Amino acid sequence: MPLFDTNAQKMLARLADSYLPIRSPDSGKIVYDVSAYLESFFSAFNQDPPRIFAGGPFSGRNAPPGGSAPPNDFQQSLPLSRYQRLAWKLRLHGPEDLADEPFVVLSDELKNNYVGLAETVFEGLNGAERLANDRFPRPVDADDLLRAAGSDFMAVFPDLVAEAAFSAPEYMGNLGTWPEIFYPGDSLPVGYSEPAISQAGPGEEPYPIHELADILLWFSTIVQHGRKFK
């Protein structure tokens, strides 16, 4: 049974969309799925080895010239050490999940106050859904939904959005973001040739930077000693 029902998936998509629109600004296609990413992440310990670290070395996306692509090792998961298992159980599901683990010494702070990532997300989601239901059928602004989700949710959610969008597709969130940002992703076992490494990028600039000059100028001057050279 999935962790997120259809309504929860829609709400997660809406909240994620307010940070990074889930649709490509060019094609209009949905390019990442935060709920699929979180589903896989939060249920990591439902499989053995847990789905925390993808295997390696190769994804199978890069075939050498004239050769065939190696198998996709990313689809497998690496076994966790004891410390990794304890840390990820705690991080995802809180101290209750360590109850059956022997030889563990938890500080009072962790024992009494630490909330797992999954609970933080579910609590935030519940808050946002409550607000949406209260206001139904009137539309609710995304920022109001985020505020209703709470500060703990807002503290963790942008990172999760970025991870869902741009991690390797085997982590389930990335449906096609890499081409959107002109990023090739993993490159082995092929890698890059000397000209590709050493020379200027060929061809037309796909997305000139000058449109963002104001943002960059602002950023470069708000930090210490920022300079505009040109």
Place this chain on the structure above:
Amino acid sequence: MNLPQANLGNTTIEKFDVIIIGSGAGGSSLAAVLAKAGKKVLILEAGPNYLLGLDNPDDGQLGSVFSNDELKLVRRRLVMPDPLIEPRTFRAKPGDSPHIEDDVNYLPKTVGGGAVHADFKTPRFARFDFQLGKLAQEPGLGDTNFADWPITYDDLEPFYDYMERLIGVQGPAPGFAEGTPPGILRTNGYPQAPGPTMYGSGRAFEAAQRKGYKAFPFPAGILSADYQGRPGCRNCGFCGNYGCAINAKSSPAVTTLRQALLTGNCLLKSQTRAVRLEFNGAKNAITGVYVIPPEGCAPQNYPVYRADAYVLAASPIESARLLLLSDPSGQLGNRSGQVGQNLMFHYQTVVAGVFEERLHPYRGRSVTHGMADFRGDPDDRHNRPLGGLVEFGVSIEPITEATIYMERMRIRGTELWKLLKASPLRDRLLTLTMHGEDAPQRTNCVQLDDKVRDIDGLPVPRVTYGNHLFELAAGRFYLDKLMDLLGESGANYGFVAPPPPTPNTRHVMGTLRFGADPTQSVCRADGRLHDIGNLYVADGSLFPTSSGCNPTLTIMALATRIGGQMLFPDDPTRVIDLSPGPIT
């Protein structure tokens, strides 16, 4: 997919001559020397192993489960200790209240140690770096603890040479960058030619030359061509912060550690955490080391391993912590009162430039060029202050880039897509990073925290660290020059990367310094503790000063020399191959 084994090497050895705690640059290099000489060596490594075939003589079986995967290595920190269950506390000065910080200069906890995940730049230290004790006499530096090393560059030079040939360092041709402080660059030709110049690094290299600086292809323990059964680098772009997926990176795991394991005289137990040294009543001999085995156990049942000699090589913070954990009175090996003190990190001054054109830094080895013009010269008042080597380049990946825009710049929505597409802080980014010398100070130290415990119930390291005007002034002095160099390189915008709240340079040194005077140092010149006849140190803990150069090659060379001194005190070079050419 075959998964790496927990125990490697000869699992039938029952009696050990030496136990080494830590399998990183120092521990592995020392193990190679001792095991090749027939000593039975046990290496205890707290972290897991991600490398295949390390103890298999067939090079074709050497493999890895590392990969081009940002989530796995950078975000979820596969090879790093997890601060959630193994925290460290931090305070900027004595008297401040320590607090838990997410990252107090953690080094990887994995077979092979820190160099597994670094992009493994391997300059030597400068000749003058071994005699900087005189700086403590200079005005304004009286509160520092600068000291001479008890060995000279000449003592270490054959071991530098050996290690460069063993691991196949790539670097500039002889005569390149004439005028670089003597010692930093190998003068008789590196074993491997430099790999391809990254485009951004190349822009900075050319700009540096125009400005009259003596820039060079950065020496690195990354193969530019096939060498000793390992493949040349494919320049995949996932280098700094990533374990090498094809083992072109000459980390200690696939070089010195593998040598040790293939002798048949070495056993490595990974996921085995040393937690306490047992010592005799006079506190002048170690009698055993207690460990937590891979699946844990109750403290009263911790297994103990015994040998004739013991070596701390767990990194400066963890090596000092283990000594302190073993004797909470703080007296073990501590006649000088300096155990845990003189902790040093390089003081990094980082400027970042954004270019109009794309630099595609995701292709290559993170950094390919640099210079030593800002290292200064302690004997030349006109060539001050003492800064450090400058690296040209960096690569970050999209998740990190997106979080910078979202969290630091508060960009959301369509504007976020625009930024990600234009990618000013990834695809157009060039950084210049100076590793400034960090003045040793006794107040910068590792102690045991009196409140916070890790998940095994052990006191965590409490790091007290604040910068001295020595390195702050050097950083300020060279900052404008770095910015000028960025502009000359062609950047449109430049800014100073804000310093992190706690140091995260990954260049960690000091805490168990070596020296001639037992009242002013913890260890002797041969790495042995002054006060404990069978306990040695073989990692960056020994460094009395930090230089301004990446430390790993020096750690490996020094550990090899320590191994030589353990075996042949009168001529430690007997353990290395002094003939020219590749080491087999």
